[in-house]
Amino acid sequence: MSTAARADALRASVIVPCRDAAAVLPRTLAALDAQTLAPGAFEVVVVDDGSSDATAEIAEQWAGAARPRVVRQPNRGLAAARNRGAAAARGGVLLFLDADVIARTDLVARHLDRHAASPAPLAVQGRTVPTPETLTTPFMRLSTARDRGAPGRPRDLSPLHVVGRNLSVTAAAHRAVGGFDEGFVGYGFEDVEYALRLRRAGTRIVSEPAAVGLHHHPLTVEAAVRRQRANGRAAVYFWRTHGRPIWLGLHLELHPVLLPLKRLVYGTGVVPRLARRVRPWAERRRADALLDECYRVLLWEAYYQGVFEALREPAPEAPRTPRAAL
16 A cells, blocks of 8 residues: 555544534534644544534534534434445544544544554444533433443454444445444434444454543433433344344343333333332432432333334335345
């Protein structure tokens, strides 16, 4: 490979999919302006996924060092927005960074360093931690506790542990698997499914705990419940389009052998009703262990509402994005 070709291969395209992100996007773009790399080492592609606010206008008028190129599309979901950004990208490394992830100054450099050290196709999972100002409610404080743990050391990573909001991959590897499956139109599992196909195609997946982004995404319990319901629907789509393998059904906790117990616990409403009654008492008394269990029950109830809804619907005839067989 020539020196010029090698330089292009190690140039990053930071792809920022957005929907109604006007409140947080200036902070995200300012963080990309402040990266330790020279602006020529990476580009920024903002994909506006049918926003109803000023997201696209903010990106188009941004005059900072990392001035983005802006691509607009009707609302088609996160998977489609990432694919649209990848199609517009010019770099050899695609760095998918959600609009609410505020990059530390060396995030892009950390990703590129890992790719530069690997002669083979690579996917790099960065780390995200919640911004301090989002931790003002009991729900956020408890639900993000794992994100605030020790960062650990770089290591090979299972596809089942991939999170797409701070993830880079070589452009060639992305193209080889056909990108994200655009059949995922709601929240959940599009990143894990993508990572499974990357691994099957021979792409090594590694963690890079030093590539840190601050995740500014405060959630109420009610918003988290809505998201988990969508997550349940996405899990069924994921399982069905890969041929209903036993191991995946067990991992997603929706295999038919598990569902009678799940219906008993979450479908009858008895346990969730108890959790709803106990939750206010536990919040007032800061009984964190009990409160955390109440939140878990409510989120699992929502997940299985989505699962049961989707299972009653006809299965899709074929996946919308080609994929390697599992």
